[in-house]
Amino acid sequence: MKDITARALNMAQVRGVTYADIRIVTRLTQRLAVKNGKVEALEQAETQGLGVRVIAGGAWGFAASSRLEAKEVERVVAQAVAIAKASALTRTKDVNLGAPISIKASYQTPIKIDPFTVSMAEKIGLLLKADAEMRRAKGVKVARGEMAFVRENKIFASTEGSLIDQEIVESGCGIAAIATHLESGEVQVRSFPNSVGRHQQTRGYEFIVEQKLAENAARVGEEAVALLTADPCPSYDATTVILDSSQVALQIHESCGHPIELDRVLGAEAAFAGTSFLTPEKLGNFRYGSEVVNITADATIPGGLGTFGYDDEGVPAQKTDIVKQGLFVGYLTSRETAQQLNLGKSNGTMRADGWNRIPLIRMTNVSLLPGAWDVNDLIADTDDGIWMETNRSWSIDDKRLNFQFGTEIGWEIKSGKKTRRLKNPTYTGITPQFWGACDAVGNEQAWVVWGTPNCGKGQPPQVAHTGHGAAPARFRNVRVGVIK
């Protein structure tokens, strides 16, 4: 493979580029899915290819191919250069990447059990056991479970002299029970450990074992059925909400993680994903949240789904402060955007969804740091409010201000105790007002690094795998229950 990288970079230089990099990526994915006692999907997919990114005439070009052949490499390099020259037709100023970076290194996800060595039979057996447990609850219409495993090997090389190879391994799993009642038109779902299919980390099969799917399955089924007859979440113009850690993780993802992507802030996503309310003049002087809100982007957290050795520009993984005691202090940056805002070096967040996509600024592990509260104390300290758990729907405007989330289940809190179960809970708000009303964050014991394996961005579309450390957190004066 290193012959290919050297050849591609050499050919790019011969064609007059001022910068080029090449990534050769091989990704192996295994997916298992069961539903109602039946194995619905057993699949293994391999994809490999190379992507060449160049700057020529002061502008970007990128071309990619699945064929790792000498002649094809030549064609791809020529195509990337031709595309860059076409880009230059509308250039307003030359791309500036800042100081050159030359790193020779390797990185490998530390794992205990290679998930690809664990038999399919064991994996299927675990999923089917959980499936059967969920269906023990009368009224469960659909029980489903899934696992996913990824091994990505990638080589990055640049004309600045970098040569980095990495192996990233991910393991993920989840179960869900769906209960329906046709006459009332009610459909309720409970998921574990998280919704949207699964929870995932950069770890080996030991992660799957730790999730205890089968041990939690009966409760998941029972809660789905119980929700059919639960009271609907009441509507309040302003009440207290405690979000469980997985919902806090998604709240961070949507209302902090995306608006701090500097490419987005500078307009690169304006026609698709949108822009950001966190405009450059706010850096260092905008109150994003209350004093208890501390957020970092940390690509070095062991097991985080946004953990790696080097980003796809060859910049080392880093930890960056984003919000400190409520004050907005940092963006996610690339080499180019860091120069555009005179921020010095990139903080290493450029990630590509495989060989055929360019790297974009993506969340690494964007996390709300633990606070001081034991979760039981947090509930006991709340006179009147609603506990909301496990995301069911999420939506936010294109500057990341107005959001509305729904969760699978809610619990009314009265006089410091969880009381009745509530169905269809939703809450809505404006980002800085919401985080400004956060008055308590759970402690380290309740802190989980959730994995979000479905973050969409870019054109052509890319899916990123991001991590979010979070503990349950309390928010005051929240509008709840817009469903009539």
Next chain:
Amino acid sequence: MLGETKIQELVNQVLALSKADQTEVLFQGVDAALTRFANSHIHQNVAETNTEVRVRVVYGKKIGVASSNDLSPEALKRTVDTARAIAQLQREDPEFKSLPQPQPIQPAAAFVEATANFTAEQRAQVVSVLCRKAKDKGLVAAGAFTTAALETAVANSLGVFAYHPGTYADINTVMMTDAGSGYASFAHPDARQVNAEALAREAIDKALRARNPIALDAGDYTVLLEEYAVTDLLDFLNYLSFSALAVQEDHSFMKGKLGEQVMGDRVTIWDDGAAADTIALPFDYEGVPRQKVTFIENGIARGVVYDTATAEREGRQSTGHSLPAPNTAGPFAMHMALAPGCTPKSEMIKSVARGIWVTRFWYTRVVHPMRVLITGMTRDGTFLIENGEVTRPVRNFRFTTSYLDALNNVRAIGDTTKLFYDDWSGAARRVPALLVDGFKFTGVTQF
């Protein structure tokens, strides 16, 4: 592009490698390029060549699937071996009967040589027009222009062989001032049909009108939904309601409603993968010809789409709406259309005493599947209509409303339709604008 002959050789090679009782090979090839612009210049400009084979093998009632984009003889053998090894570990699927038998497939003309050969320079020239027009008016342009050639082929050991080459061009732009934005998009199999001047005109006009919006209270409004917004209604009906799997699993409102009035009597919705006015793909990913399926006819529920698995469950034939194996999502309509009416948008506006003109929706998500209750935002051009005239821009709304209710409250349907292509799902949609009463806005944002 490999062409039909080479692809047929390739899939035959894979079929010959398999010793399974039944084997299916899905080939998908793409040559795509996308020119993306922001701040009135091209900032991302990419091209991709990829080919993939996906092999489904059946041993008795055990099924395994493997795929690879390495087409070397060794990799093809490895893929077949992997699929076989997976099948041997699989449990029996008692519902499985057979892969599909061959059926006649009517070819659909959907390949345009000029689109397949469209160059980066040609795309840049189109984008240059948009950027220049924006600058002339003091606006900032952003957007993306895709041109792509696709090849799809399905073969199985029962004699199915289906091949389809297709192309599409898809362009969108957002034009922005400091205080508002406007949108326009266009999709067509032929990239030469892109009219940059017209797109710029539409988006710029919206952006200039959208400056300095006022905040209106949330509440129930009559809305003029432009085609950009209406396409979202079809997407969610497809996802939540119009698949046989959703009906079989009791989470579609169509369950038990066939033959009943479920929407306004002017509403007719169908799916037709071979239609001349879509981005056609005349067979599904099992090689079954796509039938025209009418979901709603004059408001009456008529049918849903099936793949082989959901069809066999009811003892009927697939309608040709399978996704690639292994498919846990159920059948999927890829060429939906909503029938046009007879009312121009200008006439719709004249008929509204007080309402909202919505250009498009953003970040729409399901709140309640059975009610098709959706939340989302308006974006890139939202205006107040008063006494039959568009009077001023308004801040974007959050809505939480039932799309089913919306289609029950249709007051008028546009007299023209617009084609859309979604490169996330590969689905095409053709829809008119709608005038809808009682649309529920539940919040307002700050711009």
